[in-house]
Amino acid sequence: MSKPIFKKHSIFFRIFIGNLLIISTLSALILLFSLKTIRTHYINTLRDSLKKYAKILEPEVTPFVLSGSYEDLDRFVKRIGAETSVRITIIAPDGKVLADSRKDPAKMENHFYRPEIQQALKRGFGSSLRYSTTVHSNMLYVAIKKLHTPTYFVRVSMFVKDINTLLGNLRSELFVFVIFVTLLSILGAFIFTRNLSKPMSELVHAADLLSKGKFDIRVNIERDDEIGELANSFNIMAKNLDDLFNTIKLKQDELNTIIASLDEGLLVLNAEGKTILYNESLKKLLKVDPAGKYYWEFLSDHELMKFLENAINRRESGRTEFNLHGRTYLANLTVIHSKREFVIVFHDITELKNLERIKRDIVANVSHELRTPLTAIKGYVETLEELAPQDLENFVQILRRHTDRLINIVNDLLSLSRLESGGIHHTPEKFDLQKIARDVVSMYRPRAEEKGLSLCLKSEGDLLMEGYPLEIEQLIVNLVDNAIKYTEKGRVCVKAKGNRNTVTLIVEDTGIGIPEEHLPRIFERFYVVSKSRSRSLGGTGLGLSIVKHVTALHRGEISVDSIPGKGSRFIVTLPRFLTKS
Numbered sequence: 001m002s003k004p005i006f007k008k009h010s011i012f013f014r015i016f017i018g019n020l021l022i023i024s025t026l027s028a029l030i031l032l033f034s035l036k037t038i039r040t041h042y043i044n045t046l047r048d049s050l051k052k053y054a055k056i057l058e059p060e061v062t063p064f065v066l067s068g069s070y071e072d073l074d075r076f077v078k079r080i081g082a083e084t085s086v087r088i089t090i091i092a093p094d095g096k097v098l099a100d101s102r103k104d105p106a107k108m109e110n111h112f113y114r115p116e117i118q119q120a121l122k123r124g125f126g127s128s129l130r131y132s133t134t135v136h137s138n139m140l141y142v143a144i145k146k147l148h149t150p151t152y153f154v155r156v157s158m159f160v161k162d163i164n165t166l167l168g169n170l171r172s173e174l175f176v177f178v179i180f181v182t183l184l185s186i187l188g189a190f191i192f193t194r195n196l197s198k199p200m201s202e203l204v205h206a207a208d209l210l211s212k213g214k215f216d217i218r219v220n221i222e223r224d225d226e227i228g229e230l231a232n233s234f235n236i237m238a239k240n241l242d243d244l245f246n247t248i249k250l251k252q253d254e255l256n257t258i259i260a261s262l263d264e265g266l267l268v269l270n271a272e273g274k275t276i277l278y279n280e281s282l283k284k285l286l287k288v289d290p291a292g293k294y295y296w297e298f299l300s301d302h303e304l305m306k307f308l309e310n311a312i313n314r315r316e317s318g319r320t321e322f323n324l325h326g327r328t329y330l331a332n333l334t335v336i337h338s339k340r341e342f343v344i345v346f347h348d349i350t351e352l353k354n355l356e357r358i359k360r361d362i363v364a365n366v367s368h369e370l371r372t373p374l375t376a377i378k379g380y381v382e383t384l385e386e387l388a389p390q391d392l393e394n395f396v397q398i399l400r401r402h403t404d405r406l407i408n409i410v411n412d413l414l415s416l417s418r419l420e421s422g423g424i425h426h427t428p429e430k431f432d433l434q435k436i437a438r439d440v441v442s443m444y445r446p447r448a449e450e451k452g453l454s455l456c457l458k459s460e461g462d463l464l465m466e467g468y469p470l471e472i473e474q475l476i477v478n479l480v481d482n483a484i485k486y487t488e489k490g491r492v493c494v495k496a497k498g499n500r501n502t503v504t505l506i507v508e509d510t511g512i513g514i515p516e517e518h519l520p521r522i523f524e525r526f527y528v529v530s531k532s533r534s535r536s537l538g539g540t541g542l543g544l545s546i547v548k549h550v551t552a553l554h555r556g557e558i559s560v561d562s563i564p565g566k567g568s569r570f571i572v573t574l575p576r577f578l579t580k581s
C-alpha cells in the first residue's frame with residue numbers, strides 16, 4: 001500500500017508544485033511577451049497602412065488646397081472619414097488645421113508641435129501613439145508631408161481602442177491556446193513527477209517496513225537510472241539483512257535449545273538484579289518461577305543473596321556454595337561487562353560434597369585408627385633401639401625412620417582433615433605472632449646449626465593478631481622445616497612485619513629453590529618436586545597443603561618466589577583481625 005501522493009512534504013508534492021510554478025510563470029511570460037510582440041507588429045502594420053492611406057489621400061486633397069476652398073476640403077475629409085472610420089486631418093505648414101474629419105478645424109488649436117508633424121517636417125513621415133486632447137482618447141497618428149507646392153500635412157489617425165478591439169479577439173484566442181498548452185504541460189509534469197516519485201514512495205515504504213523488522217520485503221523497480229540502482233542496492237541490503245537475521249535466529253534457537261537442555265540451573269540478571277533469562281532446571285532447583293522477578297524476590301538463602309549483591313555492586317565474577325532444599329549448590333557468577341549483565345550457573349554438587357566428605361572421613365578415621373598402633377610400634381622400636389645387639393642396630397634405625405615418617409604422615413593427614421572439614425572448634429584468640437615465630441626458630445635452631453645454617457628472626461611493627469595460634473605455629477613450623485630441609489648452605493630467615501590491618505610472615509632460604517613449572521602445584525596434597533629427595537628428608541608432601549589451609553582459615557594469602565639454585569621465599573599475608581563474613 002503506497003502513501004497518498006498529494007501528502008504535504010511528499011517528494012511528488014514538491015516536484016509537482018515546482019514544475020507547476022515554472023510552467024505557470026513561463027506561460028504567463030510567454031503570453032505577455034506574445035501579446036506585446038503582436039501588438040507592436042499590429043501597430044507597425046497599421047502604421048504602414050495608414051501611411052499608404054495618407055499617400056492615396058494626398059492627390060485628392062491637393063486641388064482643394066490649391067484653390068483655397070478649405071470648407072469643401074473639410075466636407076470632403078468628413079465624408080471620407082465617416083466612410084472609413086479613420087480620422088483625417090489636413091494641416092497647413094505652419095500647423096494651422098485646415099480640415100478635420102471629426103472636429104471643426106476652426107476650433108482646433110495649432111498642430112505644429114504635434115510629434116508626428118515635427119517628425120514629418122524633418123523626414124517627410126512621422127507617427128505617434130498618444131492621447132489626443134482634441135478627441136480625448138488614445139490614438140495612433142501617422143502624418144506625411146507633401147513635398148511640392150502647395151505644401152501641407154496629411155495626418156490620418158485611428159483610435160487605439162479600435163486597435164485594442166481588434167487585438168482583443170487575438171488575445172482571447174492566444175489566451176485559450178496558452179491555457180491549453182499550460183494544461184497539457186501540467187499533465188506532462190504530473191505524469192513525469194508521478195513516474196519519478198512513485199518508485200521513490202515505494203522505496204520509502206519498503207524501507208519503513210524493513211526498519212520494522214519485515215526483512216523479506218523487496219521492491220520491484222526496473223529502471224536504468226539512479227533510482228533503479230538505488231532499488232537494486234536496497235534489495236541486496238534487504239537480502240543481506242534477511243540472511244543475517246535468519247542466521248541470528250538460528251543461533252538463538254540453538255542457544256535456547258542448549259540452555260533448555262542444561263542440567264545446571266541458569267540465571268541471567270540485568271544490572272538491577274532482575275531476571276532476564278533462566279532455564280527449566282533453575283525453576284526446578286529453586287521450586288519457584290523467577291520470570292521477571294528481582295533475585296531477592298525468589299531467593300531465600302541469605303549467603304547467596306549477599307554474594308549476588310556484592311557481585312552486582314562490584315561487577316565482579318565469583319563463586320559461592322549454598323544449601324537449598326537439602327542439596328548443596330555451587331553458584332558460578334560471570335559478569336558480561338559489555339551488557340552489564342550477570343550469568344549465574346548453579347551446579348548441583350551434593351554428590352561431590354558427599355564423596356569429598358566420605359573421603360575425608362575415611363582419611364581421618366584411618367589416620368586416627370593408625371595412630372594408636374603406630375604409637376605402640378614406636379614405643380617398641382625405642383625399646384628395641386636400646387636392647388638390640390650391635391649388628392641389628394642398623395635395621396632398627398631404618399625401622400625407626402620409617403615409623404617416624406608414618407607417624408608424620410598420619411599426623412599431617414589428621415591436621416589436614418581437621419582443617420579441611422572446618423573442624424577447628426575453638427574460638428579465635430589474640431596472640432603475639434612474634435612470640436610464636438621466636439619459639440619455632442628456637443626449636444629449629446639446633447637442627448639448623450647441625451646443618452651449618454644460620455637461622456635468623458627479624459620482626460618489625462606490632463605483631464599482635466587475632467586467629468588460631470596452634471594452627472599458625474603449625475604453619476611456621478612447616479615453612480621453617482621445609483626451608484631447613486631444602487637448604488644445604490647459607491641461611492634461613494623468618495621475617496614478621498606488622499602493618500595497619502595485616503601482618504606479613506616471610507620465610508626465606510638460600511636453598512635448592514623450586515623450578516617454575518612446579519610452583520603452581522606445590523600446595524597440592526602429596527605433591528613433591530622430587531619424590532626421592534622428599535622421602536629421604538622425611539617429607540610427607542602435606543606440609544604446604546597444611547600451610548595453605550591455615551592461611552585460608554585466617555582469610556589470608558600466600559605466595560612464593562623461587563629461583564632454582566638460589567633459594568625460595570614464602571610470603572604469607574594475614575589480616576590482623578578475623579572479621580566474620
Ligand code: ADP
Pocket residue numbers: 478482483484486509511512513514522527528529530534538539540541542543544545568
Ligand atoms: P614435603 O613434606 O615433601 O616437604 P611440602 O608440601 O612441605 O612437602 O612441600 C612440597 C614440595 O615443595 C616439596 O617436596 C619440595 O619439593 C618443595 N618445597 C617446599 N618448600 C621448599 C623450599 N623451601 N625450598 C625448596 N623446595 C621446597
